[in-house]
Amino acid sequence: MVAPSPGNPPTTLSPSVVAAEQRTREFLAQAKWRKARDEVKPLVKLDRDRYLPLLIQANLGLVRELMAKGLVADAQSVLAYLATIAPTDQLRAVELEMAGKDGNPAELFPRYLAALADASLSLPPDEKLRLADQSILAFQGVPADADPACGRLAAEVGAVHDALLAISMQQWDRAVTTLRAIPLRSVFSHWATFLKGVMAFHNGDGERATRCFAGLPADSVPAQASQAYRLLAGQLAPAPNGPPIPELALDGAGRLAGQPSVGRALFRAERLWKVGRFTESYCALRDGVAQFPTAGCDWLGALSEFYFRAARGMAETASYNYLDFFASGAGRKASKNSVEELLTLRLLALSNSGFGNPWELRSDWERYLSLLDRLRGPNPRRASIGYGWLGEQLAQPPSEVGWFGPRSDLRDAGAAIECLRKAIALDPNNLPAHLKLVSIYGTLARIAERNRLLDEMCKRFPEEKAVLLEAARRCLERKVFVKGLDFLERARQLDRIDPVIPELIVSARRQLARQYFQQQRTDQARQTLADTEEFLTDLADDFHRGRWIARLHHGLLEELHGDVPAGEVQLAEARARSPFPAAFVFAAHLTYRAYAPGKPGASPFLPELQKELKNAPSAARAVQLRRLLQFWIQAPEKLELRSEEKWLRGYVRTAAKAPFTREEARQLIELPDNQLVYESAHENALLLFVKKVLRDDAQDPRFRLFDHTLRPPHGEAPEQIRAKLESILAEATRRRDDPTTQKVRQLLKRVDHLPPPPFPPLGPDDDAFDDFVDGPPDLEKLFPSGVPQTLEEVQRLFEMLRAAEKAGLLPPGGPFPEGGPDFLPRPSNPAPRKKLSPPPAPPPPPDPNQFNLL
Amino acid sequence: MNPYLVLGVPRDADDQAIRRAYLAALKEATPETNPVRFKALAGAYEQIKDEPSRHRHELFDTASLGDSPLDVFLHHVQHGPRPAPLSFEAMKEFLRACSKT
Numbered sequence: 001m002v003a004p005s006p007g008n009p010p011t012t013l014s015p016s017v018v019a020a021e022q023r024t025r026e027f028l029a030q031a032k033w034r035k036a037r038d039e040v041k042p043l044v045k046l047d048r049d050r051y052l053p054l055l056i057q058a059n060l061g062l063v064r065e066l067m068a069k070g071l072v073a074d075a076q077s078v079l080a081y082l083a084t085i086a087p088t089d090q091l092r093a094v095e096l097e098m099a100g101k102d103g104n105p106a107e108l109f110p111r112y113l114a115a116l117a118d119a120s121l122s123l124p125p126d127e128k129l130r131l132a133d134q135s136i137l138a139f140q141g142v143p144a145d146a147d148p149a150c151g152r153l154a155a156e157v158g159a160v161h162d163a164l165l166a167i168s169m170q171q172w173d174r175a176v177t178t179l180r181a182i183p184l185r186s187v188f189s190h191w192a193t194f195l196k197g198v199m200a201f202h203n204g205d206g207e208r209a210t211r212c213f214a215g216l217p218a219d220s221v222p223a224q225a226s227q228a229y230r231l232l233a234g235q236l237a238p239a240p241n242g243p244p245i246p247e248l249a250l251d252g253a254g255r256l257a258g259q260p261s262v263g264r265a266l267f268r269a270e271r272l273w274k275v276g277r278f279t280e281s282y283c284a285l286r287d288g289v290a291q292f293p294t295a296g297c298d299w300l301g302a303l304s305e306f307y308f309r310a311a312r313g314m315a316e317t318a319s320y321n322y323l324d325f326f327a328s329g330a331g332r333k334a335s336k337n338s339v340e341e342l343l344t345l346r347l348l349a350l351s352n353s354g355f356g357n358p359w360e361l362r363s364d365w366e367r368y369l370s371l372l373d374r375l376r377g378p379n380p381r382r383a384s385i386g387y388g389w390l391g392e393q394l395a396q397p398p399s400e401v402g403w404f405g406p407r408s409d410l411r412d413a414g415a416a417i418e419c420l421r422k423a424i425a426l427d428p429n430n431l432p433a434h435l436k437l438v439s440i441y442g443t444l445a446r447i448a449e450r451n452r453l454l455d456e457m458c459k460r461f462p463e464e465k466a467v468l469l470e471a472a473r474r475c476l477e478r479k480v481f482v483k484g485l486d487f488l489e490r491a492r493q494l495d496r497i498d499p500v501i502p503e504l505i506v507s508a509r510r511q512l513a514r515q516y517f518q519q520q521r522t523d524q525a526r527q528t529l530a531d532t533e534e535f536l537t538d539l540a541d542d543f544h545r546g547r548w549i550a551r552l553h554h555g556l557l558e559e560l561h562g563d564v565p566a567g568e569v570q571l572a573e574a575r576a577r578s579p580f581p582a583a584f585v586f587a588a589h590l591t592y593r594a595y596a597p598g599k600p601g602a603s604p605f606l607p608e609l610q611k612e613l614k615n616a617p618s619a620a621r622a623v624q625l626r627r628l629l630q631f632w633i634q635a636p637e638k639l640e641l642r643s644e645e646k647w648l649r650g651y652v653r654t655a656a657k658a659p660f661t662r663e664e665a666r667q668l669i670e671l672p673d674n675q676l677v678y679e680s681a682h683e684n685a686l687l688l689f690v691k692k693v694l695r696d697d698a699q700d701p702r703f704r705l706f707d708h709t710l711r712p713p714h715g716e717a718p719e720q721i722r723a724k725l726e727s728i729l730a731e732a733t734r735r736r737d738d739p740t741t742q743k744v745r746q747l748l749k750r751v752d753h754l755p756p757p758p759f760p761p762l763g764p765d766d767d768a769f770d771d772f773v774d775g776p777p778d779l780e781k782l783f784p785s786g787v788p789q790t791l792e793e794v795q796r797l798f799e800m801l802r803a804a805e806k807a808g809l810l811p812p813g814g815p816f817p818e819g820g821p822d823f824l825p826r827p828s829n830p831a832p833r834k835k836l837s838p839p840p841a842p843p844p845p846p847d848p849n850q851f852n853l854l
Numbered sequence: 855m856n857p858y859l860v861l862g863v864p865r866d867a868d869d870q871a872i873r874r875a876y877l878a879a880l881k882e883a884t885p886e887t888n889p890v891r892f893k894a895l896a897g898a899y900e901q902i903k904d905e906p907s908r909h910r911h912e913l914f915d916t917a918s919l920g921d922s923p924l925d926v927f928l929h930h931v932q933h934g935p936r937p938a939p940l941s942f943e944a945m946k947e948f949l950r951a952c953s954k955t
Contacts, residue, residue, distance in 0.1 A: 079898035224952040256937040270924040306926040382909040
């Protein structure tokens with residue numbers, strides 16, 4: 001019997017009854033059988049014909065629900081009640097289903113067939129569907145005493161089974177032929193459609209599979225089963241805010257993927273992951289799937305790897321807890337299997353590589369490499385790469401910010417050298433390890449070892465450009481120019497495009513020419529300079545190879561050591577080729593100082609320079625002049641350049657008053673500022689440029705960012721800073737200003753780690769000294785040998801403290817006893833990464849005179 | 855995604871085997887016919903094309919394999935070798951499990 005369609009309820013019914021009927025239908029649609037039953041029961045007394053079918057439908061649904069939950073006794077009592085109100089026909093199918101729960105399929109199968117074949121039994125379509133599905137799932141042969149109607153149905157059931165068997169053996173043709181025995185109007189036709197869809201799936205025809213599965217009756221077993229195939233075919237994608245994938249679909253997908261137990265575990269793991277319970281998600285799979293984690297080259301291996309890579313994408317607190325979970329397991333060797341131990345060690349080492357305890361890093365990584373050798377077989381090249389990486393990490397500067405900014409000492413130089421030597425011993429062809437070791441020797445000023453290693457490298461890697469360049473640089477450092485030029489020429493044969501090589505060649509020849517001039521070998525000197533002509537450029541800001549720079553050098557060398565008139569000719573040409581007079585004079589002044597070292601700041605060009613610096617200053621020229629200064633700051637001559645930097649700062653301040661373009665202002669502000677002489681006035685001068693640009697375009701994100709970075713953040717709460725940066729980010733994104741977007745994102749990441757301001761935030765009415773709880777600091781006590789009085793004295797003090805920090809001589813609390821005065825910046829402390837057991841005693845520092853490569 | 859899985863080679867495959875698998879896969883996934891798969895193949899090959907690359911991948915690769923466990927599972931099963939049909943007994947068990955819901 002079919003419940004009457006809602007339509008328009010009779011007008012004789014009261015609104016409350018209509019509402020109750022509406023609710024009943026909603027509950028039925030939502031499969032809330034009890035609620036539907038309770039809602040409709042009183043209505044049956046009012047209109048039996050209208051509401052009894054709904055009551056029967058609700059109770060039938062309840063019976064099936066109870067059976068699905070295994071509450072057979074409860075289901076039987078509901079069925080007994082149904083028998084009093086519902087026609088026998090309607091109950092036949094559910095009675096058979098109930099019998100099927102505990103019954104013998106061999107006995108029930110004929111009854112299913114009989115019910116289906118009985119034309120007088122007007123079963124509703126959904127009941128027929130269920131009986132048909134149960135017939136298939138009984139997996140029985142044709143009953144011996146079947147009548148023709150049942151026999152025909154049994155033959156169709158047999159065809160479905162044969163097709164299933166053929167599909168399991170990938171006998172596609174046989175399956176297709178077998179399915180032809182099922183007529184289109186057969187009660188089992190949806191099974192034929194399902195199996196055709198399965199064949200299409202396994203043959204890679206996703207479209208056909210989708211078409212077949214889409215036509216299946218919604219409540220049928222084939223439709224439920226098809227979800228797994230649709231999921232694997234990508235037709236049932238999980239939506240971000242949509243309903244989760246049904247557990248049954250995952251169960252089937254897991255079976256198809258070869259792991260019957262994984263579906264349910266994966267269902268649980270996914271739900272836990274989505275709500276941020278990451279470690280529990282891992283445990284759901286760890287406990288639910290025997291082989292997990294695994295290192296196989298399959299999806300289970302990928303799923304295992306996923307958990308050991310996921311920490312990087314997590315928020316900081318979640319990542320910390322996640323790593324702590326694995327650390328506590330690895331530390332107590334409580335791993336489920338060796339793969340888990342392996343992946344855990346790798347995870348911890350890679351996560352802590354930047355800032356963790358160096359001894360723990362080494363311990364974790366060496367255990368990882370050792371276990372890897374055990375599981376995969378030893379491989380010296382792999383181990384060499386591993387040790388090379390470890391050496392590089394140990395050679396990084398510590399992550400903690402020192403009192404004077406980023407630290408320049410190494411995390412563990414001795415261990416780094418040991419690891420790199422081991423890497424080289426394992427694989428003598430490991431070039432990166434060699435190069436890193438050279439770099440470390442250089443940082444530690446172990447020059448003899450460095451040079452010895454470089455000599456070995458030149459023999460082992462004669463065709464490696466990096467080695468030749470490194471050897472060349474070291475030769476130039478030692479003023480062995482001829483040998484250095486030989487290395488450079490060999491490097492140039494390997495790579496004629498790298499611009500660094502001609503730069504070094506020009507520089508080396510210039511220095512060699514100077515040497516020849518000093519030795520009065522003027523002809524050789526001039527020939528050496530002439531040999532650089534092929535490498536010169538006509539770019540105004542190429543301070544290595546620019547033609548005007550080359551003429552300038554030649555001119556000065558002639559004036560100092562050679563022929564003065566010839567030198568004047570060269571200088572005149574240099575002046576003519578230079579971009580503007582101040583650039584020539586500034587370059588001449590600096591070069592003269594390098595060639596004729598005397599009093600800092602002095603040269604015969606000084607008067608002209610001071611005059612030119614006042615002549616029409618502009619932002620564009622300021623950019624050029626600052627670039628020139630930057631070149632000389634980085635030059636090996638290491639000139640004392642504080643005066644020059646001070647003059648250029650004055651130049652910039654004056655240039656701020658002249659017209660300039662946005663691009664010129666941007667270039668000027670983005671030039672690195674070496675703070676040889678700290679002056680807040682310089683930031684103020686740059687801020688003048690920023691202010692003028694923002695006057696024309698107040699939303700310019702780049703210049704708003706400049707405004708933020710040039711002003712000190714003291715007094716601004718992190719929330720204020722974040723809001724400001726996010727506003728800039730929004731505008732930069734809108735304008736597609738990618739460089740600004742990237743910079744702002746980096747700054748936003750650091751907002752949470754800003755050091756506290758050295759002064760407590762002051763209100764407008766506060767007197768500064770009132771906020772010091774203990775009063776102003778006692779400087780006499782802090783500086784018993786005399787309080788610094790001048791800027792130079794303070795700068796000298798800072799340099800002494802910086803050198804002491806670099807040598808590791810400062811106590812952890814800083815240079816002052818008892819924590820020091822609270823107006824000095826505190827070093828930022830990194831968040832603890834994991835609960836650590838006390839580290840083992842550090843190994844004694846290696847004897848620098850021992851060359852133990854093993 | 856796991857490059858070995860993308861190229862369908864075992865973990866101990868050598869340079870020649872990897873290159874052969876790469877070239878064979880490219881025949882079915884050109885930039886015009888299947889740009890997504892082509893890009894995945896090219897990326898995978900770059901990661902494991904020679905021994906040092908394979909070692910570096912094994913030691914240091916930390917690229918995320920997906921957004922969630924289900925995402926990883928689906929991605930690797932969908933892009934890996936096509937699953938074989940269930941055995942008859944396994945199919946019976948699966949279909950019966952479907953009927954209980």
